[in-house]
Amino acid sequence: MIILGIETSCDETAAAVVHGNGSSLKILSNIIASQQEVHQKYGGIVPELASRRHMEVILPVIQEALDQAKVTLAEIEAIAVTVMPGLVGSLLVGLQVAKGIAFAQGIPFVGVSHLEGHLQAALLEHPKVTYPYLALLVSGGHTLIYHVSLFSRYELIGGTRDDAAGEAFDKVAKILGLGYPGGPLIDKLARDGNPKAIKFPQGKISGHPFDFSFSGLKTAVLNYVRQSCRGEVTSPLLENICASFQETVVDDLVRKTVLAAEEKGVKTIVVSGGVACNSRLREKLPQAFFPSPLLCTDNAAMIAAVGYQYLKKGQTSPWSLNAVANQDAGNPSMNSGSA
Numbered sequence: 001m002i003i004l005g006i007e008t009s010c011d012e013t014a015a016a017v018v019h020g021n022g023s024s025l026k027i028l029s030n031i032i033a034s035q036q037e038v039h040q041k042y043g044g045i046v047p048e049l050a051s052r053r054h055m056e057v058i059l060p061v062i063q064e065a066l067d068q069a070k071v072t073l074a075e076i077e078a079i080a081v082t083v084m085p086g087l088v089g090s091l092l093v094g095l096q097v098a099k100g101i102a103f104a105q106g107i108p109f110v111g112v113s114h115l116e117g118h119l120q121a122a123l124l125e126h127p128k129v130t131y132p133y134l135a136l137l138v139s140g141g142h143t144l145i146y147h148v149s150l151f152s153r154y155e156l157i158g159g160t161r162d163d164a165a166g167e168a169f170d171k172v173a174k175i176l177g178l179g180y181p182g183g184p185l186i187d188k189l190a191r192d193g194n195p196k197a198i199k200f201p202q203g204k205i206s207g208h209p210f211d212f213s214f215s216g217l218k219t220a221v222l223n224y225v226r227q228s229c230r231g232e233v234t235s236p237l238l239e240n241i242c243a244s245f246q247e248t249v250v251d252d253l254v255r256k257t258v259l260a261a262e263e264k265g266v267k268t269i270v271v272s273g274g275v276a277c278n279s280r281l282r283e284k285l286p287q288a289f290f291p292s293p294l295l296c297t298d299n300a301a302m303i304a305a306v307g308y309q310y311l312k313k314g315q316t317s318p319w320s321l322n323a324v325a326n327q328d329a330g331n332p333s334m335n336s337g338s339a
């Protein structure tokens, strides 16, 4: 089955073509048009600008995905599209285009949860990942730990009480006067800093060993910057703050993930979401499976991969399907209706 995946939940316009055959999935193309330059000067995503940019580039991005996969639209057998969670105006662009193409071509479409996409991304590349596995999903919007016993069987074990890990990276980058998104910039600067230079506090929630809190850490960085420098933060303090902040986040993520895997008696650990690109996290969790960076950040191949699993079971979505901004993290799979 040849599937076109579409993802427009946030600030990346993405389309991918995957070929599913039994239990094997092959990525034929995976195109991502980033909107970073649109939002950079605002220090964060502006929802209205995001949906407008999606509208401008979605069709050329889909065409590029088809061209690179060397398939025509007529050869696409089904469409998988992100419907939740995300910016509703952005989600709607992808969903309407998916419905339009599916209707015109007379093929089925299936709505997919962005969370489930991230949770399944590692399976696209690592044949050794088998169920059950423990998944750490760390992105700009989420920091969640799941026990995944089977496809679409997820038990939520822990999550953040306030900021997501990627959000903390982005906010600290803003405090330090760096650009957006902050994660890659902090990661790069941290390589020249001392991770033990400054002791920042790790968030703890009593009675909930697998939950996270990053807002106190963010405030601690802000206070440290206010106390130790007037105006611009310069080298070598900048690199030391980046390295010490990053180390605090990474140590927290690694410790709780490993503890959760032990508690659940699960040997396989999978990490996904944008923060899974972090070089220090990859270094400190060598036993885990990480998707390649292009499959960690938002992409449509992971959406097509999940869609394929549903389509294989005969599940498709009705034309009435709508985009939803929020999703209960306790149920990251998308009940997309029956065929």
Ligand code: KG4
Pocket: 010, 138, 139, 140, 141, 142, 165, 166, 167, 169, 170, 181, 182, 183, 184, 187, 273, 274, 275, 276, 277, 278, 279, 296, 297, 298
């Ligand atoms: O998964 P993603 O592309 O979008 C969401 O679903 O949120 O994740 C984006 C997040 C941003 O917060 C970005 O700063 C963070 O992932 N990120 C990183 C790195 N690369 C991206 N955080 C830390 N280190 C990185 N190398």
Ligand code: ZN
Pocket: 114, 118, 139, 140, 273, 274, 297, 298
């Ligand atoms: Zn994401």
